[in-house]
Amino acid sequence: MSPSIMLLSLLFLTCMLVGCEAIRFRGITPMPANPYPAPADTPTLAPALLTPAPTCTVSPMSSVASASPTPTFGLPLPQPTCVATPQWGLGDVWNNESVHTRLGCPVGEQVGVQGDEVYFQNGHMLWRPDIDLIYVLFDMERPGGWGACVDTFQPTDPDSDPTIVVPTPASGGPIYTQPVSRFGKLWRENAWLRERLGWAIKESNKRGATTIVHFNGAAQDFERGTLFWNGKVCFVLRTDDMSWTMY
Numbered sequence: 001m002s003p004s005i006m007l008l009s010l011l012f013l014t015c016m017l018v019g020c021e022a023i024r025f026r027g028i029t030p031m032p033a034n035p036y037p038a039p040a041d042t043p044t045l046a047p048a049l050l051t052p053a054p055t056c057t058v059s060p061m062s063s064v065a066s067a068s069p070t071p072t073f074g075l076p077l078p079q080p081t082c083v084a085t086p087q088w089g090l091g092d093v094w095n096n097e098s099v100h101t102r103l104g105c106p107v108g109e110q111v112g113v114q115g116d117e118v119y120f121q122n123g124h125m126l127w128r129p130d131i132d133l134i135y136v137l138f139d140m141e142r143p144g145g146w147g148a149c150v151d152t153f154q155p156t157d158p159d160s161d162p163t164i165v166v167p168t169p170a171s172g173g174p175i176y177t178q179p180v181s182r183f184g185k186l187w188r189e190n191a192w193l194r195e196r197l198g199w200a201i202k203e204s205n206k207r208g209a210t211t212i213v214h215f216n217g218a219a220q221d222f223e224r225g226t227l228f229w230n231g232k233v234c235f236v237l238r239t240d241d242m243s244w245t246m247y
Contacts, residue, residue: 090227093234093247104223113217118183121198143241153182175202
């Protein structure tokens with residue numbers, strides 16, 4: 001076969017293959033490079049609005065983060081084995097099984113406290129000057145019933161706010177007023193506490209009526225709480241569930 005005839009044969013065979021290829025795939029839509037469209041961006045959710053909580057920190061000697069698991073109801077709690085045990089009046093309170101099984105062992109020495117306190121419509125404030133804390137007590141025996149706030153009061157701070165209008169007392173009822181000094185600063189600067197506690201109550205004494213009551217007491221910190229004596233009663237402040245009681 002001559003070269004020219006061979007060349008014509010190759011050209012004819014090439015045309016036939018191209019034509020068959022076109023016939024074979026005619027009418028089929030080519031697959032796109034990416035058959036799955038890119039997903040739309042997930043909308044960013046606006047952050048939830050949270051009710052402001054009091055600017056309070058738990059006593060560094062009693063951290064909520066290290067609280068023990070909630071005990072199983074009906075089973076006795078283990079008796080703590082302590083190197084040292086509380087003495088005198090605080091020791092009498094701690095020796096109650098319901099107290100020492102919850103508080104654990106002491107983590108500091110018993111200290112004398114010359115503090116102040118204020119009673120409110122719905123709670124109580126106690127100043128502990130040795131560690132610059134103000135204990136705020138709400139509902140006794142209920143979880144979350146107390147907290148500890150850092151005392152930021154300075155001598156140059158105003159004692160009260162003259163623009164705050166005190167409600168007129170009912171006949172024969174308690175005398176309400178705004179708290180003053182360090183208690184007043186905490187109360188005025190924290191709307192949540194102000195609503196929760198209500199007005200301060202004036203206490204009667206030999207000189208008339210006063211808001212702040214001074215006391216000579218004692219305090220001691222434990223693994224899971226604090227014992228705080230105000231000269232009259234002992235407050236048991238627990239950090240396993242932030243509940244409290246008194247003896």
